[in-house]
Structures are given as C-alpha cells and as structure tokens.
Amino acid sequence: MNLEVLLANYPYFVAVIIFGVGTLIVLTQPNLIKKVIGLNIMTNAIFLFFIALGNIRGGEAPIVDPAAPAALYINPLPSALILTGIVVGFSTTAFAMALIVKLYYFYGTINAPEFMKMR
C-alpha cells in the first residue's frame, strides 16, 4: 500500500483512529461519564465511516433534477442508515445516563473503582 492510496482515502483512517480512541476511553477511564463520552466518540467514528463510504468524489446531492441531471450522485443510503444509528446512540446514552444517576444516588460518586471499596 503506497502513501497516495492512504492520503486519498484519509476519511476511513481517521474514522478507524477515532474508533480506537473512543474504545480506549471506554475501557480505561474510571469515570462513568467519561466512559459514556467514549462510547459516543466510538459510535460517532462509525457514523463518520458510513458517511465517508457513501460519498463519491465530485458527486452531487442525490436530488434528481430532470432538466439538468448530474453526472454523479453520492450514495444517500449510508446517510439514511446513520440517522437510525444516531437515534440508537442517543437512546443508549440516555439509558446509560439514567443508570449513572441511579448509581450516584447509591454511592455518592461516579468513579467506578470506588464502588469496589464501598461494597
């Protein structure tokens, strides 16, 4: 793989790097809110990946004007899928936040390692 291919397809690599960063945050941060932020970074990286794979260089928005048809349209399907993905991510975040609030009532902290000491 040469550098030109890498540079031409940079959105994919950026998406993979952000995905890794998000996963790392989820797995390493002790603070639960930070974990949820990490989850959001991770899912947003996937959304970026989807949007990037729907894009076509030089393509136009897929609104077909019969008078002046464009030569290339971008693929609207991944963007439409990601709308669903965003909703799912939102509900997951909301649920996680509700659980964290509940845990805060029980323990008075949102630092995961301190739960173990309090048990």
Add this chain to the structure above:
Amino acid sequence: MLPWSKLPFLLILAGLIPAFTMPVFARWKRNFCAPYAVIVSGLLFSISLSLFVKVLNGGALHLHVGGWAPPWGIEIVIEPLSGMMAVLITGLYFLISIYSYSAVRKEMNEEAQGWFYVEFLLCMTAMLGLVITNDLFNMYVFIEVVSLSACALVVSKGGRIAVEASLKYLILATIGSGFILFGIGILYMITGHLNMSFAGAVLAGNAAGYPYLLWAAMSFFVVGFGVKSALFPLHLWLPDAHASAPSPSSAVLSALVVKVYIIALFKLFFIVFGLELYQESYIRWLILILASMAMMFGSFFAFVQLELKRRLAYSTVAQIGYIYLGIGLGTPWSVTAAFFHLVVHALMKTCLFFCAGAIYYQTGRKKVTQLAGIGSIMPLTAAAFTVAAFSMVGVPLTGGFISKFMLAQGSIEAEYPYFIILIVISGLLNALYYFPILWQVYFTSPPAQGENNDEPHHAQINESGFRWDQIPLSMKIPIAVTALGIIALGVAGIFAYDYLQRIVEFFLC
C-alpha cells in the same frame, strides 16, 4: 381476514403493539399485565408454530417489507433455522410469562412490575425480528433493541448491584454493537448490498479481491457478537447481569438473549461469507480456541461460586462454548449438534433458573450451601433440577447427552478427534459443580428449627418431613414442562435430528 402470506409480519407487530400498550396496564391495572403477556406470547407461539409447520419440510418463506423487492427493500426470510428459533423463543416466553406471574410479585417492588412486562415483550419482539430478518442494517437495529431491553430487564429489580450490572452490560453491549456496525459498514463497502443473500452472492465471486478487508470484517463480527453472546474472555458482564436479575429475566437472558446473537453470527458467516471463506480463514481457529477455553474455564469459575444463580450464570458461559465449538468445527454433524445444544440448553437453563426462583420463592435461600433438605420439602422442584442437572452433565435419556454425542461425532467428522477429550472433561467438570448441589438437596437433612426464621411454612412439616412444594401452580407448570421437554428431547432427539438436517442443508450445501 388476514392473508396467510403476511403472517410473518404479525410475528413482529403482535409483540410490538402489546409492548407499547402495556404501560396503560402498568399504570392503572397492574394485575392484568402478567395475563396480558401470557396471552400475547401464547398468540405468538401459535403463529410461529404455524410458520414452523410450513417450513417443516425444508424451503423458505420470503417476504418483502412494504412491497420493495429484495436488493432495495428489507427482506424477511423464514427458513428452517429462523422457524425453529421463533418457536423456541415464543414457546419459552409463553412458559416464562406464566412463571413470572408469581415470581415477579415476589422479587420486584410494586411499581416496577408493570414496566417489567414492557421490556419483557419488547425483548421477545426484537429477538424474533433478529432471527427472521435478512437485512444487515435491520439486524443491527434489532440487535440494539435486544441489548437495550435486556439491560432494562436486568435493572428491573432495582438495587445497586442490579444497576451496576446493568450499566456494565450496557457499556460492553454498546461496544459490541459498535464493532458489529463497523463490520456491517465494511461489508456494505465491499458488496454494495445490505441484503444478506445478495451480499453473499457478490462476495462469492469477488472474495479473493479483498482479503484483508474481509478478515477485518470477520474479526469485527466475532468480537462484536462475542461480547454480546459472552464468548469466553468477553463474558465479563454475564455473571453479574444474570445473577442480579429477577428469575424470569435471568431465564430470558440466559436461555434466549445470548443465543440469538449466535444465530445472527452464524447467519452472517454462512450466508454472507460462505462456507469456503469461513473454512479458509483463521477466524475459525480463534472461535475453536475460545470455545475450548470457555468450556474449561466457565466450569472452573462456576465451581467456585456459592450463589446458586451465579453458578448457573457461569455454567452458561461454559455451555455457550459448546455451541461455538459446534459452529467452529463447521461440519454438518457439528453444526447440527450446535443447534441441538442451543435448543437443549435453552430448556435446561430455563428449568434451572425456574428452580432457583422457586427455591427463593418458598424458602428465601440463594446460596448453594443452604440447599440442604430441599428434596423433601420441594420434591417437584428438586426433581426438575435433577433432570436439568443430569442433562447438563450429559447423562443418557436427557437432551444434553444427545448434543454431546453429536458434538463428538462432529469433531471426528472434522478430523479433530482430540476435541472429544475436551467434551468429556467439560462434562465431568459440569458434574463437579452440579452433583454437590444434588447431594445436598437429597442426602442431607434440613437445617435445625429456628435457624431460618423467615421460612413461612416451617411449622407445617409433618412427621415424615415430606410435603409437596409450597409454590403456586403458575410456577409448578413451567418447571414441569421444561423438565419434561428435556427428557422428551433426550428420548425423541432423533426426530429433531431430521429437522436440524434441513437447517444444515439450507446453509452448508
């Protein structure tokens, strides 16, 4: 009059609409929630039975959502595998909802009882959708609904341990679905199709062109589904979640939720990637190694647990290993064994969690060490527990024996006979942690009077010390039915074998 060809849509709608009308009952008529859930799951059970009869002799039903043809629209396919899973899910749900009538009242506080059924039905609907869909993104959506409602089922009991377990489950499950979505993105990038059959057809011709990308997609799927279905080193969420949930939830989670992810992974591997690609890739070895480790370490971890439900949860980790082993070997016999074990384990684990819940209902005991004398005060529960435990170990005339036997044949067929040693050792390890419980249950005398003041019926013991279970009929029936089902599968497993062959023909040939 409903046209028969539209019946599979009812499979999803008939669960989804009651799930969202349940809050009305939860708010005003709390007593109606459980019967409503029983009726809904009974209706769905009859629908899936009628679909099951249609695919009994092979073949498949194809349906297009909204009338859009497959490459563009969402396709629903009822093949033998999804027909079997639909019957298994709805049938067990029918029993679990009957069981939950009393168990939920005992184990949950007042306000949570109605809301429990919302997520209970939602989880069933999403699982049904997950097994019948043939669309990659639709699958992802159903996966998310299953994991969110499963987390809600865990937390429904309240209490800090349950909340903590649920959050742990939620975070890990979200990481898992992130990985799955990434894999779906890569597949869409390669093939340009979201329909699994079409994506598979494109891949079959062009797989050699994208070796690294395909390996990446496969690894993403294995990690994602591995987290969700608790493949061995990724099982960390499972014991907490399954042990802290109320008994009906534990039965659902342990018997069905982890299984549908395995079904989804199997479909991805055998419809999209295809058998050839699967056998060439090293992913298969990863699955085999992890499955063997699960069979060993799951049993070891189960052995040291003192809480009954926790022990059962770790046992699930080990049993998931059997199913993955069968799929990993990838020969007709082993895949047949994997699906047989899937059905048998669903019945066994439901039965065991039912028994754990019944013991808690009558005596309030949770620890393995407190089970002395249960055999004389709860004979029915003890008998059902014995049947399920024997099946776990693999004693002949129970379902577990046949699945282990088939798995052994599968490993001979795949020319890795040393897996038989593993299967035998794992069966012995199962015996190691189930038989002490049985010994306690039957051959030790109950603790002296006054030690357990919270026992409601302690004074009623008659001269011989024997009496029937003091649990309601709504608990006795499901326990008896699952125990009889295990024996039926063990005795008449050969009939199930014919059907499982059709699944194997559908996917492997």
